[in-house]
Amino acid sequence: MAAVRKFRSPPIFRGSPTEDARQWLERYETMSTHNGWGDADKRNNFSMYLDDTARNWFLCARLPNDWEDTPAQPAAGENPATPLVPGLRSVFLKEFQPDNYGLFQETRLRSRTQGVDEPTIRYYYEILNLCRLVDPNMSETHRLEHLFRGLRPTLFRKNLSAEVQNM
Helix, strand or coil: CCCCCCCCCCCCCCCCCCCCHHHHHHHHHHHHHHHCCCCCHHHHHHHHHECCHHHHHHCCCCCCCCCCEECEEEEEEEEEEEEEEECCHHHHHHHHHCCCCCHHHHHHHHHCCCCCCCHHHHHHHHHHHHHHHCCEEECCHHHHHHHHHCHHHHHHHHHHHHHHHHC
């Protein structure tokens, strides 16, 4: 007998300035995949996980029927060229992700320091996630620079002295 996969409900997005639309959308898509939803299901279920401003936007905007973008097609023979048609995913991000999102994430990355009582593992993964948001192809060297820049000085001294002893 096949195991039954338990339905997971995606979080609600309200469209407030404090919410990160990209991270919410990643979570929505992860839950959609877990639930076995295809692109049509993602599109059809989308409005159930919106509230407040985001729900009003969904109800009032003229939104595409597809989840993903439909790519542009060059003219071929007697068929005319067709332009790119944005899908709901792209339209949502355009509406709720700030224009300067990349710069904002880069500023967060450059100014992020480990809190006095913050667990190192939490700091570590938040820095790695910010690196991913700023540049998914960021080199290991640059990620390490960002990690060490904001590491608590006491931990940095411990790591440095351990490296010297291992040499």
